[in-house]
Amino acid sequence: MKPLKVLQLLPALDSGGVERGTLEIARALVSAGHESVVLSKGGRLVEQLQREGSRHIARDLGRKSPTTFLQYRALRRLFEQERFDIVHARSRMPAWVAWLAWRGMPAQTRPRFVTTVHGMHSVSRYSAIMCAGERVIAVSDTVRDYIRTNYPPSRWPHLADERITVIPRGIDPAEFPRDYRPSEEWLERFRAEFPQIGQRKVLTLPGRLTRLKGHHDFITILGKLVAEGLDVVGLIVGGEDPKRPGYAKEIRERVQAEGLDQRIVFTGHRSDMREIYAVSDCVLSLSSTPESFGRTVLEPLAMGRPVVAYAHGGVAEILRELFPQGAVAKGDVEAASRSVRSILAGKAEAVRANHRFLLAEMQSATLSLYSGSFKKHQSSTIR
Structure with a gap:
């Protein structure tokens, strides 16, 4: 399978869990030999992103304004020029613009569209865009249940369970080692x-x-x-x-x-x-x-x-x-x-070792989802 070209979209790269997750996946893509691109209005994490081998495209798609929607034509041209294999939207306004750009492209040539539901937003048509991905990542069982409850297939037929994948966030044990002591x-x-x-x-x-x-x-x-x-x-x-x-x-x-x-x-x-x-x-x-x-x-x-x-x-x-x-x-x-x-008072039981919420597991599962989505698209296009 050829290396993938993956675009992640989010409002900015300053700080926060969404931003950190974006960098973690970007790092994993580069390490695996794929091409990683991130689109945001910028921020203090851009330097780290680029230093770790990804490319950054500066564009403000996070501003909650009707004029932001109008950027979908320019974004579609970007999709056509760059020929991304995967477009991964992580926030509502960028997801709307990306979806408007994506849906106007021929089904045979457009990228796969992935979304991650990072938070339990107020239930609305605006928030529903985070469930519009061909594959939808939920960051916990709680988020998956939130999606099932508030966006049921009876009202949102595209949101069958097979489109939703739970990929818990994770940490690097080397970054937060057990029994660590400061200098x-x-x-x-x-x-x-x-x-x-x-x-x-x-x-x-x-x-x-x-x-x-x-x-x-x-x-x-x-x-x-x-x-x-x-x-x-x-x-x-x-x-x-x-x-x-x-x-x-x-x-x-x-x-x-x-x-x-x-x-x-x-x-x-x-x-x-x-x-x-x-x-x-x-x-x-x-x-x-x-x-x-x-x-x-x-x-x-x-x-x-x-x-x-x-x-x-x-x-x-x-x-x-x-x-x-x-x-x-x-x-x-x-x-x-x-x-x-x-x-x-020293009466607590010992904290159990963390074997489930691991960064490497999160990165591996996300890249597998990318690859699976792309291979599925290739086979359907051949048919």
């Missing part, structure tokens, strides 16, 4: 930057400062533990949302009002999450809405660090596989506090 130099710098930590037990809540991530519940849990006499400190790790600065101000003011300013540290965005997980006695995930996967739960668990989390969505799947003891009902801060207390 003494890193520990010195980190403790100097955040002297509140000292020798206290560390609880960490990773995630951008948005209301959905459960920062208020985290403050409540930490306040309970401090009131009980536990010597703990909480790390809120994540950058502020520039569109909602009021929320960051709100949680900072609550920390001050409750006298927890020496017990809760706002680290901002960090690129050393592996080290932060390693010094954490417990990581928490308190999202008020179910996540499609839950990378910030998987990463510390893969390192053997216990996680207490609201067990819904993809997070529940990960906990069930690796650390059932950390699962609590959404919003149950009392149960979450008890679980954290048990972990800090």
Whole structure:
């Protein structure tokens, strides 16, 4: 089989799970001898993408505006010129433009059209485009069930089960190794930057400062533990949302009002999450809405660090596989506090080894899907 030429489309290449997954598949394509191209408006990850052997095409297809749809003719010309074998859309607006471009091409010569449903968007005709792929990738069983429930074949005849493939996101064990310990130099710098930590037990809540991530519940849990006499400190790790600065101000003011300013540290965005997980006695995930996967739960668990989390969505799947003891009902801060207390007292079971959610498995399954889609198209064209 000849090498494939694969185009992935997404709004931008700045940061986030979709962006990371795009780079991971691009890297796997290059490593396997295929040609990898990514189309986005650009961002800070473009340099890494190109350094790892992929080509980037700068085009803004992410802006939610009627004029963005008009770019489908230019995109169709690009498809015809480049002769991609696979077009893989990862976000709604780029998927719409790509689909409009793709459907106007002759069936015998157009590329295979693949989509990935990364999140559980509000159910609408606009969101339904993510289920329009000839093959649809769901990033978890939760997402597959969301597709089946909200876009049933009775209303969406093209969405038969054989078009949907569950490919869980995965991590590289070398990037988040079991029982990893940071260097003494890193520990010195980190403790100097955040002297509140000292020798206290560390609880960490990773995630951008948005209301959905459960920062208020985290403050409540930490306040309970401090009131009980536990010597703990909480790390809120994540950058502020520039569109909602009021929320960051709100949680900072609550920390001050409750006298927890020496017990809760706002680290901002960090690129050393592996080290932060390693010094954490417990990581928490308190999202008020179910996540499609839950990378910030998987990463510390893969390192053997216990996680207490609201067990819904993809997070529940990960906990069930690796650390059932950390699962609590959404919003149950009392149960979450008890679980954290048990972990800090050394009463938790060991975190199970991660054999399912692996980057290499995700990359291999995605490339197999590409190859299978292309071979199927070749055989149907010959007939």
